Each structure stands twice: as structure tokens, then as C-alpha cells.
Amino acid sequence: MKSKLALLIFALVFQVACMAVPIPALFAPTETVVPTSTSAPATPTLPPPPGVTPIPSETLLSPARLFQQVTLTEEPYSESGDSPVYTLETSTPVLEGSDDPRALEFNRQAVVIVDELVAEFKSGFEYLPEKPISAGSFFQVTFTQLAPPGDILSIQFGVDAYSDGAAHPYHLTRTLNFNLETGQVLTLEALFLPDVDYLTLIADHCRAELATRDIGFEYGFESGAAPLPENYRNWNLTYEGLLVTFDEYQVASYAAGRQQVLVPFTVLDELFAEEFAYLAE
Numbered sequence: 001m002k003s004k005l006a007l008l009i010f011a012l013v014f015q016v017a018c019m020a021v022p023i024p025a026l027f028a029p030t031e032t033v034v035p036t037s038t039s040a041p042a043t044p045t046l047p048p049p050p051g052v053t054p055i056p057s058e059t060l061l062s063p064a065r066l067f068q069q070v071t072l073t074e075e076p077y078s079e080s081g082d083s084p085v086y087t088l089e090t091s092t093p094v095l096e097g098s099d100d101p102r103a104l105e106f107n108r109q110a111v112v113i114v115d116e117l118v119a120e121f122k123s124g125f126e127y128l129p130e131k132p133i134s135a136g137s138f139f140q141v142t143f144t145q146l147a148p149p150g151d152i153l154s155i156q157f158g159v160d161a162y163s164d165g166a167a168h169p170y171h172l173t174r175t176l177n178f179n180l181e182t183g184q185v186l187t188l189e190a191l192f193l194p195d196v197d198y199l200t201l202i203a204d205h206c207r208a209e210l211a212t213r214d215i216g217f218e219y220g221f222e223s224g225a226a227p228l229p230e231n232y233r234n235w236n237l238t239y240e241g242l243l244v245t246f247d248e249y250q251v252a253s254y255a256a257g258r259q260q261v262l263v264p265f266t267v268l269d270e271l272f273a274e275e276f277a278y279l280a281e
Contacts, residue, residue, distance in 0.1 A: 085136030102183030203227035
């Protein structure tokens, strides 16, 4: 009897002990399995959309354009003489930084213009007095680059000169417009679509502007602004428009000086050739 009672008490104590301890702890594994890799699955490479050709990474960076490789500098030159008495100074634009044939052609064209101006000045030496009347003659050539940065160089040469014995100095303008991309001189005609009367439109704008100035344009100078190529040989591309220069005596008297008229690009926008349409933007 006593043995049965003891067995019953032992069973009750064992049951209470089991309820106090979680069952998993009683059967916990002796080893913990650790995954050997925690890396995420690889992202699949998707094919390009239809109609799209992948661009190789090495072609994404294109080489610099020529105008980005060169620097516009000047080459000064001076000389003087005693028979006749004269001084001469020139400044010639020079592109440095590249031996590209297009840059060399620009340099050649610039030299040609300056040399022609100097030759024209010296051709008058035979008419100068043997003994100087004043301090002698002088001749100076300078230049200005007027176009915005890009493929087009638009150079305006200015001449300030005097021939001994003359009543006053004289001034001349020459221009050089050059397309670095093509390596060729840029003509006025090349700016516009074929078979459009661009010259009349430019001339009409210039004549209307000149007529508003107190320069005596209407008194015998109108022909200097007629729509003829020789009247519009001195032109430049600027930030704002097409700049036309008329030398002294062309559209006004010497006292009035040279005249310049800016033709806004917006006036010409419908006439530009496709490659120059950006000028009117």
C-alpha cells in the first residue's frame, strides 16, 4: 500500500516538472546547421528593347572637335623704311594647337588677306613725294574674332592708314569667314537655301536702317547698299546677327565714317540652309 502511494507521488512531481520546462528544450538538437552562403541570387541580364542597338562603351566619348583643340593667337609684324618714309604694323590671326590641314588652311587664308592689304599699301609708294611732307606714311592692320565659340571663325580685319601728303587718314575693312569643320572659306551664299533671294532681304534691311541715320545716305549713296555681291562682301557672324560693314565713302561721306548694320538672325531664319538653321534659334 505504501509503495503504491509513493509511486503516485513520484508521478505527480514528474508531471509538474515537465510542465515548467518547454518541450523543445528537452529535445534540442546537439548541432546547429549554419548556411554556407547568404548571397542574393544573381540579377538576370535583360535583352535591349526591340529596335535599340546597344552602344559600345568605348564609343560614348567622341573625340574633341577641331575648334576645341585650337587656340586663336596673333602673329605680329612690323617694318619701316626711309625712302619713302613709312612704318608698317600688322597682326595676323593664327590657329595654334593642331596640325590639322583645316587649321593650316585657315592660317593660309589669313596670311593671304594681310599680304594683299600690305601689297596694296606699298603699291602707292611710287606716288609719294621724295621728301616727306609730314612724318611720313603709316599702315596698321588689326583683327577681331566676332563669331560665338564653335566651328565658324568670323574675322574682321581693320586697316588704319595714311599716305604722306594726303588730306586725312583712310580706313578699310576686310573679312574672313571660315568653317573649321569643312576646312573651307564660308561664303555668304552658303548660309542660305538654294534659289532664295537672300541678298535683297539683307539689302532692304540695311537700306531701311541707313535711311534713319543722319549721314546723307539719300544724297547719292544709295547705290552703295544695292543688292549686289560687291556691296556686301564685308560681313561677319556675331552673337546677335549678320553684321554688314560699309567702308567710308560707300554709303556715306568720309566725315560720317564707316557704317555697320546688324541684320538680326530672326529676319533671315526662314532662308537659312539646314546646317545653319541653329543661328536663328
